[in-house]
Amino acid sequence: MDVHVVDHPLAALRLTTMRAAETDSGTFRASLHELTTLLVYEAMRGIAAEKYPISTPVAETTGTRLANPPLLVPVLRAGLGMADAAHAILPEASMGFVGLARDEKTHEPRAYMESLPDDLTGRHVVVLDPMLATGGSLVACCEMIASRGCTDIDVICVLAAPEGVERLRASGLVPRMTTASIDEGLNEEAFIVPGLGDAGDRQFGAYRRF
Numbered sequence: 385m386d387v388h389v390v391d392h393p394l395a396a397l398r399l400t401t402m403r404a405a406e407t408d409s410g411t412f413r414a415s416l417h418e419l420t421t422l423l424v425y426e427a428m429r430g431i432a433a434e435k436y437p438i439s440t441p442v443a444e445t446t447g448t449r450l451a452n453p454p455l456l457v458p459v460l461r462a463g464l465g466m467a468d469a470a471h472a473i474l475p476e477a478s479m480g481f482v483g484l485a486r487d488e489k490t491h492e493p494r495a496y497m498e499s500l501p502d503d504l505t506g507r508h509v510v511v512l513d514p515m516l517a518t519g520g521s522l523v524a525c526c527e528m529i530a531s532r533g534c535t536d537i538d539v540i541c542v543l544a545a546p547e548g549v550e551r552l553r554a555s556g557l558v559p560r561m562t563t564a565s566i567d568e569g570l571n572e573e574a575f576i577v578p579g580l581g582d583a584g585d586r587q588f589g590a591y592r593r594f
C-alpha cells in the first residue's frame with residue numbers, strides 16, 4: 385500500500401483548526417470541507433486521464449477528461465462531511481454510501497448501511513472517512529467494495545493511527561491511501577492521540593445510536 389501524507393501548510397492550518405478542542409461545530413465542518421478539497425486534489429494526481437479533440441473559439445486543440453470517473457464512498461457519519469467537497473472537485477464521480485458505527489466497548493464496527501452498486505469490476509473507488517484508528521471500519525468498508533469486484537481503491541482520511549495504517553496494509557485491499565497526518569497512536573479507548581476527538585460527534589453532535 386502506497387501511503388501519502390500531504391505535507392502542505394494550508395492542509396496543516398485546517399488540521400490545526402480541527403484538532404483544537406475549542407473549535408465549534410460549524411468551523412470544524414468548514415475546515416473538514418476545505419481540507420478534503422486539498423486531500424482529494426493530492427490523492428487524484430495519478431488518476432487516469434485521456435486526451436480528446438476539442439475546439440476553442442479560436443482553434444482546434446486537445447482536451448483532457450477522466451478515463452474512468454470514480455465512485456466516491458463516504459463512510460457515515462463522519463465521512464459525510466467530506467462528500468460534498470470531494471464531489472465538487474470530482475463532478476464526474478458517482479457516489480455510494482456505507483454506514484458504520486464503532487461499538488464503544490469492543491471498538492468493532494457495526495454496519496447499518498451498504499448502498500453500493502452490485503458490480504464494481506473495473507471501477508475506481510475513493511473511500512472517504514476522516515479517521516483511521518484501529519482500521520476496523522475502513523477494512524470493513526473496503527471488504528464490502530472488494531467483494532463487488534473492485535481492486536482499485538483509494539482511501540482518503542484526515543488522520544491515521546499507525547495501527548490503522550498497518551491493518552489496512554495487511555488487508556491487501558487498498559493500493560493507495562492519502563492522509564494529512566499519521567499521529568502517535570491510540571489511547572485505551574482506541575481514540576487517535578493527539579487526534580481531534582470523535583469526528584462524527586464534532587460535526588453532528590454526540591448521541592447514542594445503538
Ligand SMILES: O=P(O)(O)OC[C@H]1O[C@H](OP(=O)(O)OP(=O)(O)O)[C@H](O)[C@@H]1O
Pocket residue numbers: 459460461462463484485486487491493513514515516517518519520521522548574582583584585
Ligand atoms: O478505525 P476504527 O477504529 O474503526 O475507527 C474509525 C471509525 O470511527 C469513526 O466512526 P464512528 O464509529 O465514530 O461513527 P460516526 O462516524 O457515526 O461517529 C470514524 O469516522 C471511522 O469510521
Ligand SMILES: O=c1cc[nH]c(=O)[nH]1
Pocket residue numbers: 462515517574575576577579580581582583584
Ligand atoms: O480518534 C478517533 C477514533 C475513532 N473515531 C473517531 O472519530 N476518532
Ligand SMILES: [Mg+2]
Pocket residue numbers: 462582583584585
Ligand atoms: Mg463517531
